[in-house]
Amino acid sequence: MSAYLNKLSTLGENLHGSEIRRLFATSMRPGIISFAGGMPDPGSFPAKKVAELLEKLLLDRGDLYLQYGPSSGTTEGIAAAINRMRRRDIITGADEVIMTSGSQQAIDLMTRIFIDPGDMILVEEPTFIGALGTFRNGKARIEGVPMDHNGIIPEELVNILANARKNGYRVKFMYLLPNFQNPTGLTMSVQRRERVLQIAEDYDFLIFEDDPYGELWFTGGLDGVRPIKSLDRNGRVIYTSSFSKIISPGIRLGWIAASSWLIERFDMGKQMLDVCTNPLMQAVAYELCIDGFLDAHIEKLRQIYSSRAQTMLDALTRFMPEGVSWTRPNGGFFIWVTLPEHIDALHMLDKALSHDVVYVIGSAFYAGSGNNNTLRISFCHESEEIIAEGIKRLGDAVKEYLVRN
Ligand SMILES: Cc1ncc(COP(=O)(O)O)c(C=O)c1O
Structure with a gap:
């Protein structure tokens, strides 16, 4: 590594990965429920349809598309x-x-x-x-x-x-x-x-x-x-x-x-x-x-994500203690959670990990500093059953953290 150090550009020296990518490795740990990423539901990928199209396109006009x-x-x-x-x-x-x-x-x-x-x-x-x-x-x-x-x-x-x-x-x-x-x-x-x-x-x-x-x-x-x-x-x-x-x-x-x-x-x-x-x-x-095809596919995606969002919102209502609030999205992948002012979501992450659940700290999304009591959770990737279980774990982590802090 020392061979590279004095040769990097200012940009190369100052590059830092995103908070989400960093959490990626942790969230792959067996047993962890991850609300950190923004990855679409893999079960909904139109793999069969794409496979059929690829075969047709390549056999017809491989010269063009490659x-x-x-x-x-x-x-x-x-x-x-x-x-x-x-x-x-x-x-x-x-x-x-x-x-x-x-x-x-x-x-x-x-x-x-x-x-x-x-x-x-x-x-x-x-x-x-x-x-x-x-x-x-x-x-x-x-x-x-x-x-x-x-x-x-x-x-x-x-x-x-x-x-x-x-x-x-x-x-x-x-x-x-x-x-x-x-x-x-x-x-x-x-x-x-x-x-x-x-x-x-x-x-x-x-x-x-x-x-x-x-x-x-x-x-x-x-x-x-x-x-x-x-x-x-x-x-x-x-x-x-x-x-x-x-x-x-x-x-x-x-x-x-x-x-x-x-x-x-x-x-x-x-x-x-x-x-x-x-x-x-x-x-x-x-x-x-x-x-x-895509219009019909998007209609199905709307149903999947809407249902997952509702499951997450219901679970938040059920498992979060007093003093915690969250947004109610009408689309997309994300819910934003605000903890009581004195709670630091970064410090609380260890507690969440001990309960096998992970989120992204909200301060990572700010141009400036502060807003340490916020976090982002996504409902796009996990099944409804896992979402409900994950929010229960997160609720337990928040409650335990609040008692000690
Ligand atoms: C708001 C927003 N813009 C851009 C992107 C980048 O998406 P892609 O490069 O996959 O099109 C993302 C991905 O999560 C996003 O959330």
């Missing part, structure tokens, strides 16, 4: 992304889309294309840990905007923008997860979406909207969860979404929708990163979209 593809995406991949966005009331042309290796790559491209060290990015407080890591690697100055149950608070946003202006900082964009947010499960109200878009116009910054859970609502349909991009008339919103949560994360397929001018920049950036997104998987996604 070849390099265009950096911005294949015709099929782009058509698949447009198909999903149309269901979200976003109308885009083929030249306004680039396919990416998951939306994590979209976050990376966005950082590379827009951020110089010291540029300011605004984020919801708390926000997606994978985006925070990427923005940090890009040496952005990250400022969190406080949220309530309807999303970020516009007055707080305006104060932060006014301060940034006074102190000479350039706010390049605000990263937003309006639907079933990771980590809180909260959804931004329609009024707030309109207001934030107006503020972005007034203060001249971009909105980077990340929407991987947007189709996974439990009740109510599209009303109330239309992306901000669907309201955008001036190209101010750069939108990303992904097939990870609605087909499978292993296929590594996401996309960005933006103006064609910007898509060209992303294309040039992507050429240097990984040349192109997997053409075979873009063809698979297209086939799943065009024959209605």
